Amino acid sequence: MKAVVFDLDNTLFDHTGSATTALRRWVAELGVPPSDELVAEWFVIEDRVYPRWLSGELTHQGQRRARLHEFLPLIGHPVPSAEDAQDEFFERYLRLYRASWTAYPDARRALEVARGNGWRIGVLTNGSTTQQNAKLAATGLAELVDVVCTSESLGVSKPDPLAYQRVCEALGCEPSDVLMIGDNLDLDVLAARAAGLAARHLDRAAGTVLTDLLRVQRARLLHLGPC
Structure with missing residues (x-):
């Protein structure tokens, strides 16, 4: 060897721990009570969308936007219409994710x-x-x-x-x-x-x-x- x-x-x-901590803080900032069910849905969406980037169907930023399109309706939040606005919105989650890295x-x-x-x-x-x-x-x-x-x-x-x-x-x-x-x-x-x-x-x-x-x-x- x-x-x-x-x-x-x-x-x-x-990743799971870091993302869970970040998601709970993020949805709370959006005025939604965090829950185990929402965390579970976030990872279901991630597992469904992320492979579309690996296959070349979406860009890396595109898979982030796709995740917003699936997740935000679950918490009753509108999806920003413009892609740059979607990117800025997702960045709010990413900042919390980076702060939780371990x-x-x-x-x-x-x-x-x-x-x-x-x-x-x-x-x-x-x-x-x-x-x-x-x-x-x-x-x-x-x-x-x-x-x-x-x-x-x-x-x-x-x-x-x-x-x-x-x-x-x-x-x-x-x-x-x-x-x-x-x-x-x-x-x-x-x-x-x-x-x-x-x-x-x-x-x-x-x-x-x-x-x-x-x-x-x-x-x-x-x-x-x-x-």
């Missing part, structure tokens, strides 16, 4: 363990280059990451095999020498394995800890010996 590649959102970076408590330690193992470290994320790099910088993780590959920078997104192969190339490693870790079983584990990487699933709902996954992998390699 020569390198480890992490997913970012909901693996190293707490890494998981085990994220930095996991990167330090990987470094201690002598592995190069990459991040592979289906996100925009500017925002994803900003998350790593804001949470203090950027200094521990060697390579950041986004769907925007690569021109392909997970689960396309090229996404995994290109992050391996950027790390200077063969896929067979790289471990992928992420929270999404389909994108971060099954598709990574299909592309030739080893992969482990981070199931935070089951209490899985990032550092434990790395230690298990390290112990397994030591047990196997040189190959």
Whole structure:
């Protein structure tokens, strides 16, 4: 094993927690009582609209506008008619989202363990280059990451095999020498394995800890010996 590649959102970076905090504050500013139901709908809309950007159907800004068109009627708020007004409106949410950015408590330690193992470290994320790099910088993780590959920078997104192969190339490693870790079983584990990487699933709902996954992998390699 020569390198480890992490997913970012909901693996190293707490997107769900950050977005939930931001959304609750945002709807309260709009005069609407925040609720678990509204938070759940926000993520349903995100999961439905965001892939339209990954597929090229919408621009990154366009998927934000589309989310407004679906969400604002749920809280009885009119959607601004002009696109620049929609962008300004969404920016009010983004400011709160950025203010809420946080890494998981085990994220930095996991990167330090990987470094201690002598592995190069990459991040592979289906996100925009500017925002994803900003998350790593804001949470203090950027200094521990060697390579950041986004769907925007690569021109392909997970689960396309090229996404995994290109992050391996950027790390200077063969896929067979790289471990992928992420929270999404389909994108971060099954598709990574299909592309030739080893992969482990981070199931935070089951209490899985990032550092434990790395230690298990390290112990397994030591047990196997040189190959």
